[in-house]
Amino acid sequence: MRIAIVGGGIAGLAAAYEVEKARAENAAIQYTLYESRPRLGGSLASEVVDGAVLEEGPDSFLTEKPAAAELCRELGLETDLLPSNDAARKTHIVVHNRLVALPDGLMFLVPTKLAATAFTPLFSIATKLRMAVELLHPPRLDHPGDESVAALVERHFGAEAVDRLADPLLSGIYGGAAAELSAAAVLPRLVEMETRFGSLTRGMLAAHRTMQARVRNLSKTPNGGAAAPRPVFTALRGGMSQLVAALVARLDPASLRLNAPVVAIERADSGWKVEAAGATGLYDGLIVASSAWAAAGLLASVDGALAADLDAIPYSSSITVNLIYDEARLGDLPQGFGFLVPSSEGRAMLACTFAHRKFLGRTPPAKAVFRAFLGGVRREAQLAQPDETLIATVRRELTEILGPRTFPPTLEPEHARVARWSRAMAQYSVGHRERIQRIAARVRALEGLRLAGNAYDGIGVPDCIRLGRQAARELLAPRQPSTQSLQAS
Ligand SMILES: Cc1cc2nc3c(=O)[nH]c(=O)nc-3n(C[C@H](O)[C@H](O)[C@H](O)COP(=O)(O)OP(=O)(O)OC[C@H]3O[C@@H](n4cnc5c(N)ncnc54)[C@H](O)[C@@H]3O)c2cc1C
Secondary structure (H helix, E strand, O other): EEEEEOOOEHHHHHHHHHHHHHHHHOOOOOEEEEOOOOEEEEOOEEEOOOEEEEEEEOOEEEEOOOHHHHHHHHHHOOHHEEEEHHOOOOEEEEEOOEEEEOOOEEEEEEOHHHHHHEEEEEEEEHHHHHHHHHOOOOOOOOOOOOOOOOHHHHHHHHHHHHHHHHHHHHHHHOOOOOOOOHHHHHHHHHHHHHEEEEHHHHHHHHHHHHHHHHHHHHEEEEOOOOOOOOOEEEEOOOOOOHHHHHHHHOOOOOHHEEOOOOEEEEOOOOOEEEEEOOOOEOEEEEEEEHHHHHHHHOOOOHHHHHHHHHHHEEEEEEEEEEEEEEHOOOOOOOOOOOOOHHHHHHOOEEEEEEEHHHOOOOOOOEEEEEEEEEEEHHHHHHHHHHHHHHHHHHHHHHHHHOOOOOOOOOOOOOOEEEEEEEEEOOOOOHHHHHHHHHHHHHHOOOOOOEEEEOOOOOOOOOHHHHHHHHHHHHHOOOOOOOOOOOOOO
């Protein structure tokens, strides 16, 4: 059996790893992974500068989604898994140029600690009253279909909660806008809670109690003691590129084609024709693990309706700017992992992580690493700006937000690194789930085809790994009707 994989991001590499494992047991299995760039890993890219790990793309993955840590363990990276420094976890929101800490007890945008919410300067009295009254929200009996995250949050907590909470959090994760992202796809638990409980706060408190009871039972060690709580995020000591390197080391070098953009895909009598770098290969199975917009271009002549739905998935671009500083020359930074910037603040920056605080041991002592995010759906034009302009913008805004004593305007960074990610983050816009169901149905009708990547069922690294491996396993399974669901099974 011959399998082609289009795209060598984390989804394509995870698929290739699964095929390689099957190849080790069955020499009749062969594969080719085509990647248009000169390097593998897609959005995963780290560099180590004077002992400091700089992440140009993702810096970690959510621990509660097991696929990434599981893969790292399989690859022998267990001792390199690094928990986030949750003892110092605190996130700030910029409000009128000042940092305000997110109140304790916020879960998926829902306030669950009444005292912390009552005393936070993040919200006005009107919003706090609205949050208290939300407890009386009746269950939703009508099912009007999908709506935006902004609409859901505003109905429950008011417009200020959208501006200061939902929008900055989502632009930090998706580079997207709460007014466009789908509540059903991005916050399915909240949609379920609204139907069942009415009040999201009551729903979240009930879910929290159930989860705590489960964790208490699960986390008992054999001698009856309590196990250490799981960190919110997990990183790799050497950066996310360590995962890429470990995966590539397991793959067959002769099966990897770099600088090889796939330019055409066609159905053949029994299988798929894939054209890249001036040659056409014939394959029994095909995993398209590129972005959905690239997949749309390649599959347009195979199935126009499928391509149209793939092409309709919006994408945002992002920019990361990493700056290394000598800590002794800075003032005292606020506690925590960094801050998010609401769009109403009118700034270029979307967020900034104090990377040396979030993961300990990846920055040399006495150095500070600021990882700023720009771009997103509202600021695509920033991608065209030269590095010096972007670095100067981040430095100016850090001085304005943190104050000149903490972040002196004339202090030069020891190192600065800009990375641009054009149309890299899929946006799960209103109607996303229905679109994915249509896509999955059309793919099921095309034997030997699978899709994987961040456009379908989770944009995070663990979801991309899960979908990549699942796509490969399905193709390798003994012939049976196609099961691609593009959603968690
Ligand atoms: C700045 C940034 C920060 C992020 N932070 C986090 C985080 O902290 N945690 C987290 O879990 N997730 C994070 N994400 C999201 C996550 O990194 C991505 O969603 C995920 O890596 C996408 O993987 P992928 O394989 O689906 O796509 P990609 O990484 O985009 O890979 C697709 C690959 O396909 C190739 N390709 C495209 N067309 C063709 C073609 N015609 N022929 C051959 N190859 C082709 C591309 O060159 C690319 O290498 C972040 C993303 C970005 C950009």
